[in-house]
Amino acid sequence: MLRRVRLALGVLLLATIALFVSGGLSPATAADTTITGTLSTPGGEAVVGVLVTATDADGVLTSGTSDDKGVFVVPLPAGGTYLVEVDITTLPEGITLNNAEDASRSLLVLGGEKRLLIGLSEGGESGISEVESGTSERVIQLFLDGILYGLVIALGAVGMNLVFGTTGLTNFSQGELLSLGAFTALAINTAGVNIIIAAPIAIVFAAFVYGWGQNRILWRPLRRRKTGLIAAMIVSIGLAIFLRYTLVLFFGGAPSSYKQFAGQPGIEIGPFNTTPKALILGLLAVIALTATVTWLQRSRIGKATRAVSDNPALASATGIDVERVISVVWIVGAGLAAFAGIYLGLTQNTVWNMGQRILLVLFAAVILGGLGTIYGAIVGAMVVGIFVQLTTLVIPTEMKTVGALFLMILILMVRPQGLLGRKERVG
Amino acid sequence: MPAKTDHMATGHAAAVEALRDVPQVPGAPKPDPVVIADHVSRQFGGLKAVDVAHVEIQRGAITALIGPNGAGKTTLFNLLTGFDKPDTGTWTFNDKSVAGTAPHRLARMGMVRTFQLTKALSRMSVIDNMLLGAHGQSGERVLNALVPFTWRGQERANRERAMVLLERFNLHEKIDDFAGSLSGGQRKLLEMARALMVGPEIVMLDEPMAGVNPALTQSLLGHIKNIREEGTTVLFVEHDMDMVHDISDWVIVMAQGQVIAEGPPDAVMKNPQVIEAYLGSRHGSALTDDGTSLTADSQGGNA
Amino acid sequence: MDFVQIFSLTITQAVGVTALIYLFAAIGLNVQFGYTGLLNFGQVAFVAAGAYAVGVIVLTFDLGLWLAVVVGVVVSTLLALLLGIPTLRLRADYLAIVTIAASELLRLLVRSIAFKDVFGGAQGLNGKLGQEFHDLNPLPADFTLPVLTWSRQDLWVVIVGWSLALLFTLLVWGLVRSPWGRVVKGIREDEDAVVSLGKNVFVYKMQALIIGGGIAAFGGILWAVAKQSVQPDTFQPDFTFFVYTILLLGGAARVFGPIAGTIIFWFLLAGFGELLSSLINNGYIEFLTPTDVGSIRFMLMGLGLMLLMIFRPQGIFGDRRELALDAR
Structure with a gap:
């Protein structure tokens, strides 16, 4: 009974932590409810005359058109969920949406002025001759984009795979570890701390509170109760839903971005277009992942982690403190996931369901590499990242996740143990 | 119900009589084999778990499959019953090639197995x-x-x-x-009774004694003997030498995936090769009962 | 504070149209997960199949509703085959991941601009769906109910929906007490054991997936007919998880589990929502705004799913004896 009470208290505590983190933030209460944003080319030129519409649940439509500064304002009758669409036929020749999902998305607006970020790029679908000359360049561009995307996936997936390897938990709330990290950084950033300082603070906070704390409060008691793996998996789904809507409650339903580096102009390195922030983040991700791999290879606790992944009972019998290993795994996993979340927050934006949106891609990476194999997650992530970007050569960008999911299903049919996994004996 | 062989007498005496002139060498041909396997091999990573050149199982007899831990006995069971796919090899059941046949079809044809970790449907x-x-x-x-x-x-x-x-x-x-x-022993009994419910021609028991209370062991042995007396072939995997000696008509010894010896229980136990194979890993075989609980973790606790 | 109104709104929702949609999905999931043990995390895809069958047949192709019902069942069967053939041989957790992935994959496809002509893109298909059904409404034109606040049209949907739901419950009851039910329960307990007894496990799992999916598709058909609208983003994976919550609440592998679970789930959820809204609107709670109620409801759903799974996986009316044996 006492244990039950403790568990329930633990869940409450987790909620309080979320509350604490977001303290000082309150939704803006401006008189008029609007959706607003600025449309500009990567070069910084205003994009004029683009129609943005918002449709409410009853089908009532309001709209706004971007003015000569690229600013659009869509007035709304009240807060609520709206289907916000960018009429792509009104985009000037040669201008396309960076993210095809921007063309149409449902948005929760709680009131006040809701800023909408819509990334635009130049080029894209134009004359046939141009595409032909540009194909090889585009492949290189997409390949490098894929590496950067793969790094984010790897950061997110490593923790998931380590936790699966050491505890057997298929963690459906892994995505929320990314979101929590990103939003913690946002909270600190909003309080006036530069994101360069806020990010490491958020990562350390995430590692110990969302990682160590979560394991301590929720998963360790569940393991003690001998909760089955499938039951634990369903618990993680409940947790994911709970955390997601906790984020909506405190931060609202619309995307927001960090105060610094939000609209960083792009640079060209040879044939490769990118932003300095993406390059620096990519470099940091490589360092973080290399450090993790080296740690697993060399350090005592790293070796113990691999031993526990291989066979927990045997590892325990040889004197390894399995619970300690699991704690460390949660700390590392949550820290890396928070980094991934901030990475996404800096290069795209932070939104309450960002974790949910990447969760299936994380699964794809982990399954591709082999569920539970330590390096599998990284290899799988890079393959998925590059594959997803390259598929946009043949399928519309809005469907790029489809490629990853399809790849995952294919792999499971052909090689269920993953690329680096081992087969197991029956019976 | 598969047809029982009625052209021959059944039971212990008949089995001993039939196996009397069989040469005591690995892969020995039997007078009336119900299962014949050739070149069956299965690899896990770098480890060759099973590599059996030739083996025959005599109809109507109790054949014991013994060997130290990791000898490939359970894997061979899995392969023969279709629960795992071999890398190479063919085998017949009642002179019909059954390699690649789905496990449920083999069960319907009369080849029914039980599992090391009892699979009572809780x-x-x-x-x-x-x-x-x-x-x-x-x-x-x-x-x-x-x-x-x-x-x-x-x-x-x-x-x-x-x-x-x-x-x-x-x-x-x-x-x-x-x-x-039910208790562990009762579950074993239930699993055996359930296997007989299928009306099998051959019952393949994977460690029927594992985790059974010693008081129940004698009654379990009696049941296995009865199965044979009714004309059903029994093939079983076991570690306990005393038990093997008590009930089996023929013993096949595996080590490192291969059949290393065959013969009646008395002869096999005196075979220096067998003693060597066991001595090297006596310790390992004593660990098996604990070992099952290790695997139970990954099975979601079926033990 | 008008408690009568709160209560009447709550009851109306607890057995109303939305509750019915979830109920159909839950009855289907009970066959798949409750009895057969299939960890289908893509149940929402079957609901979407039913809803889109109606939307596409009626609006895109301008054909009749009854044809759409037939198409809905056919499409959900095809979907079960498509989903089942690659996944039913996989481990439980892989099955879960693949089914959820497949349901997302389908949602992304139907909302894509590429197929906008057929599926209507992100807005989906909105318009006069199921006119044939509403024309059959025998209720008098000025019909109103005491306490409950359904419109004449909704009441007709609710009456037919509940009749169908009871019919499907009866069907499930018949199935699970037969030898067929025995085989699928055996598969839930231990697949390999059932294979060793000569049953073609794959076929039974597929049958369970098809039957459960077909019942869920009726939830989608009802959705399209009642709400006159089919929108891709309503078919998010969370739908499936709420269905799991319902099933676990009422008790998986119990014939009346889905019905009990649905009513309790929607009663609590709606009651809490109405009460909280009312408290906020009347100034009793000042630190929340009416728009927060939605998120808090969802938070409670997530928390409820966690607590249920931890403390009462056998459901509210579950049998402790069964729980003690439950290794999963």
Whole structure:
């Protein structure tokens, strides 16, 4: 009974932590409810005359058109969920949406002025001759984009795979570890701390509170109760839903971005277009992942982690403190996931369901590499990242996740143990 | 129900008689083999778990498959019964090639197995466990299922047959209990009774004694002997030498995936090669009972 | 504070149209997960199949509703085959991941601009769906109910929906007490054991997936007919998880589990929502705004799913004896 009470208290505590983190933030209460944003080319030129519409649940439509500064304002009758669409036929020749999902998305607006970020790029679908000359360049561009995307996936997936390897938990709330990290950084950033300082603070906070704390409060008691793996998996789904809507409650339903580096102009390195922030983040991700791999290879606790992944009972019998290993795994996993979340927050934006949106891609990476194999997650992530970007050569960008999911299903049919996994004996 | 071989006498004496002139070498040909396997191999990573050049199982006899831990006995079971796919190899059951046949088809043909970790269907009653074993139930077709009168009669007949078996295995007082509430030994008995419910020609028992209370061991042995007396072939995997000696008519010894010796129990136990194979890993084989609980973790606790 | 109104709104929702949609999905999931043990995390895809069958047949192709119902069942069967053939041989957790992935994959496809002509893109298909059904409404034109606040049209949907739901419950009851039911329960307990007894496990799992999916598709058909609208983003994976919550609440592998679970789930959820809104609107709670109620409801759903799974996986009316044996 006492244990039950403790568990329930633990869940409450987790909620309080979320509350604490977001303290000082309150939704803006401006008189008029609007959706607003600025449309500009990567070069910084205003994009004029683009129609943005918002449709409410009853089908009532309001709209706004971007003015000569690229600013659009869509007035709304009240807060609520709206289907916000960018009429792509009104985009000037040669201008396309960076993210095809921007063309149409449902948005929760709680009131006040809701800023909408819509990334635009130049080029894209134009004359046939141009595409032909540009194909090889585009492949290189997409390949490098894929590496950067793969790094984010790897950061997110490593923790998931380590936790699966050491505890057997298929963690459906892994995505929320990314979101929590990103939003913690946002909270600190909003309080006036530069994101360069806020990010490491958020990562350390995430590692110990969302990682160590979560394991301590929720998963360790569940393991003690001998909760089955499938039951634990369903618990993680409940947790994911709970955390997601906790984020909506405190931060609202619309995307927001960090105060610094939000609209960083792009640079060209040879044939490769990118932003300095993406390059620096990519470099940091490589360092973080290399450090993790080296740690697993060399350090005592790293070796113990691999031993526990291989066979927990045997590892325990040889004197390894399995619970300690699991704690460390949660700390590392949550820290890396928070980094991934901030990475996404800096290069795209932070939104309450960002974790949910990447969760299936994380699964794809982990399954591709082999569920539970330590390096599998990284290899799988890079393959998925590059594959997803390259598929946009043949399928519309809005469907790029489809490629990853399809790849995952294919792999499971052909090689269920993953690329680096081992087969197991029956019976 | 598969046809029993009635052209030959059955039972212990008949089995011993039939196996008397069989050469005591690995892969020896038998006078009336029910299973013949050739070049069956299976690799896990770099480890060759099974690499059997030739082996035959005599019909109507109790054959023991022994060997130190990791010798590949269970893997060979899995391969022969279709639960795992070999890298190479062919084998026949009743002179019919069955390599690549689905495991449920093999069971229907009369090759029925049990598992090392008892697979009693915990949240089902003992009688439901038994009834699952019956063949050709029209009520198992989804469309007939909704029309009870099409299967009531058959269900009653199966139930009677199940009751006879349960009585024999001393489980008749527990028919409405959840299988999960039975003791370890009773679950083994239930699993064996359930296998007989299928009407098998050969029963393949994977460590029937593992985790069984010693008091129940004698009765389990008696049941296995009875199965043979009724003309059903028995192949079983076991570690306990005393038990192997007590009930088997023929012993096949595996080590490192290969068949290293064959013969009647007395002769095999004196075989220096067998002694060497065991001595090197005596310790390992003593660990198996604990070892099962290790695997149980990954199985979601079926032990 | 008008408690009568709160209560009447709550009851109306607890057995109303939305509750019915979830109920159909839950009855289907009970066949798949409750009895057969299939960890289908893509149940929402079957609901979407039913809803889109109606939307596409009626609006895109301008054909009749009754044809759409037939198409809905056919499409859900095809979907079960498509989903089942690659996944039913996989481990439980892989099955879960693949089914959820497949349901997302389908949602992304139907909302894509590429197929906008057929599926209507992100807005989906909105318009006069199911006129044939509403024309059959026998209720008098000025019909109103005491206490409950359904419109004449909704009441007709609710009456037919509940009749169908009871019919499907009866069907499930018939199935699970037959030898067929025995085999699928055996598969839930231990697949390999059932294989070793000569049953073609794959076929039974597929049958369970098809039957459960077909019942869920009726939820989608009802959705399209009642709400006159089919929108891709309503078919998010969370839908499936709420259905799991319902099933676990009422008790998986119990014939009346889905019905009990649905009513309790929607009663609590709606009651809490109405009460909280009312408290906020009347100034009793000042630190929340009416728009927060939605998120808090969802938070409670997530928390409820966690607590249920931890403390009462057998459901509210579950049997402790069964729980003690439950290794999963």
